[in-house]
Amino acid sequence: MKVILLILGIELLPTVSAAFHSLKHTCTALSGDTNFPEFTALSLLDNVQVAYFDSNTKTVVPKTEWIRREGPDYLTSLTDISIDGHQRLKAHLQIFKDQFNQSMSTGVHTLQVMMGCEWDEETGVTEGFLPFGYDGEDFISFDLKTLTWITSKPQAVITKDRWDNDKADNEYWKNYLTQECIEWLKKFLDYRKSSLMRTVPPSVSLLQKTPSSPVTCHATGFYTREVIVTWKKDGQDHHEDVEMGETLHNDDGTFQKSVHLTVKPEEWKNNKYQCVVQDSGINEVFIKVLTEDEIETNWDVKDPNTTGLITAVVVTLLLVIVAAFIWKKKTRQASGGASTSSNNSAPEAQVLSQINRQFLTPALKQM
Known part of the structure; x- marks a missing residue:
């Protein structure tokens, strides 16, 4: 070990x-x-x-x-x-x-x-x-x-x-x-x-994978480890269902830190949640209010047509695959030839x- x-x-x-x-x-x-x-x-x-x-x-x-x-x-x-x-x-x-x-x-x-x-x-x-x-x-x-x-x-x-x-x-x-x-x-x-000692303000973002995932307050680009990231609820420090991440080192010499908040959408929509980032290096406080517009995600929670669009694409692909399979089977039967098998080897994962x-x-x- x-x-x-x-x-x-x-x-x-x-x-x-x-x-x-x-x-x-x-x-x-x-x-x-x-x-x-x-x-x-x-x-x-x-x-x-x-x-x-x-x-x-x-x-x-x-x-x-x-x-x-x-x-x-x-x-x-x-x-x-x-x-x-x-x-x-x-x-x-x-x-x-x-x-x-x-x-x-x-x-x-x-x-x-x-x-x-x-x-x-x-x-x-x-x-x-x-x-x-x-x-x-x-x-x-x-x-x-x-x-x-x-x-x-x-x-x-x-x-x-x-x-x-x-x-x-x-x-x-x-x-x-x-x-x-x-x-x-x-x-x-x-x-x-x-x-x-460089006075570069951190970049603060609110991130979420899916509507049911924890909301992450992510601060990055600061030059001192002495940055405090916290969550507030209705103006008061909030510690319930909060997971503190470590301060990590970026490749450019700056640092990053994340704090995760597990809360249901109806809860943060009915209360005022804030991510507060305090950078002692520049003596300034940065605040992000948890709202739907502030959340960055790959999951489109605002477009109700998304699910229908994805379903249509999947069904279309399935129809194409089935049609191709039937055509290939008929062609093989007509020619009387035996099916051939392909040897597809997955690339070997290299641990670097x-x-x-x-x-x-x-x-x-x-x-």
Whole structure:
């Protein structure tokens, strides 16, 4: 389970204080028969995805608007680094398989590495980390205090001896984890902060799938997580039959949030329901009154002829199908030929990981 969670870019993370920040780069290499990309990389700032890369697309894709400030050349260089990192991690995976006597194994094997750093803005304390995991279990990790490698498996001793003797590489990792990574972390925090200060009002919509479905108040396009979406009934806060959604990240660096209200049409038509969106970033309140005209839906609740029109179309199609079947049967009988069968194979669904790959820092050059 741990491996799948990381491959999909999902982490079980504790709640931390606003003063505690982190920059993480997670890379995953796979071997064996799988529909996932052979290599994926994912970058997270404070546990929010900012960029991704995979061996299928071979391109670093920014997941926030502010990361583009480094310019197109920066993303191009990160793509080159990621492609090189793919080959290096792939080679490491084969070495580790050999050390586990699995070189001929046809099963799925995984190698993961997480490189990154943490910074406590209040105390100034920093920390770096560089663990490797093989097949979902700890394998080997870097000790910043001794500049040596700590093994978690007997099979990792060979790797430890080889990496311990590479003094220059270990000095590089010390500098990256304690200096370079912290510098990038602070720079990205500044970029994000300036983006959050943008005074762009959210877009608010009332959505409903069918007349009997819950009504969703959907706010999107805002730059701060501190947006509150609530429902009111006749001017009072309304919590009954209300389901709060999470604040989600959009690809352009903005956020979105939805709140669902389960209420019968006759109820909201006879009472005044309002969706209220409060954006502290621009100190403004946005209100949508629940009326039939405000609801956006694919279900045409206003046209009484819709049902009749759909019925007419369905009946017409059935008549065409029956007529074609009778014509085909008569033609076959007249020719005396045997019916032929067609082999229609449904396309196979391919499961592609939503892995968000990240923009890889120059650290991958040293893997």
